[in-house]
Amino acid sequence: MKKILVAHDGSKPSEAALKKAFEIAERFGSSVTVISVVPDLYLTEIMETDRLRILDTLTEEAEKTMQKIKTKTVGSKPVKTIVVQGNPAEAILETAKKIKADLIVTGSHGRHGAEKFFLGSVSSKIVDHAECAVLIIK
Numbered sequence: 001m002k003k004i005l006v007a008h009d010g011s012k013p014s015e016a017a018l019k020k021a022f023e024i025a026e027r028f029g030s031s032v033t034v035i036s037v038v039p040d041l042y043l044t045e046i047m048e049t050d051r052l053r054i055l056d057t058l059t060e061e062a063e064k065t066m067q068k069i070k071t072k073t074v075g076s077k078p079v080k081t082i083v084v085q086g087n088p089a090e091a092i093l094e095t096a097k098k099i100k101a102d103l104i105v106t107g108s109h110g111r112h113g114a115e116k117f118f119l120g121s122v123s124s125k126i127v128d129h130a131e132c133a134v135l136i137i138k
């Protein structure tokens, strides 16, 4: 269990995922990378300038959260953070492959559906398509 990738969208379940990933990393001496994906916006009704402004705000918010997480260390290893724009599940899966993650940790739900019965669409897609182990935290 050398490399752990945590998917973080600022939601409570993703905070729980981060906490659990740190526990596992401490135990196994793994390194932790945390990724936050600023989702593509497909809003046909809004103007391009508004779309860019929303993206900017979301990117700033994600970067702020990642800055905070970056100050942490697990074992003696610094925590790495990544902010990218794109389709969340695809970007997470691609990054997992790229860094050769042994484990992806996500929350069961995200910012949209804490009350929903089924798994969120991002975590479902990751479970379906990941080439490594996946741990989903409630």
Ligand SMILES: Nc1ncnc2c1ncn2[C@@H]1O[C@H](COP(=O)(O)OP(=O)(O)OP(=O)(O)O)[C@@H](O)[C@H]1O
Binding pocket: 007, 008, 009, 011, 013, 014, 017, 035, 036, 037, 038, 039, 088, 105, 106, 107, 108, 109, 110, 111, 112, 113, 114, 116, 119, 120, 121, 122, 123, 124
């Ligand atoms: N943009 C994102 N960047 C990084 N991780 C994410 C992102 N979106 C979701 N995740 C990860 O996936 C987990 C589940 O969130 P998901 O988006 O699947 O559920 P949801 O928001 O409740 O429902 P949905 O988005 O399908 O309406 C989150 O706790 C987080 O770990």
Ligand SMILES: [Mg+2]
Binding pocket: 110, 111, 112, 113, 120, 122
């Ligand atoms: Mg979501």
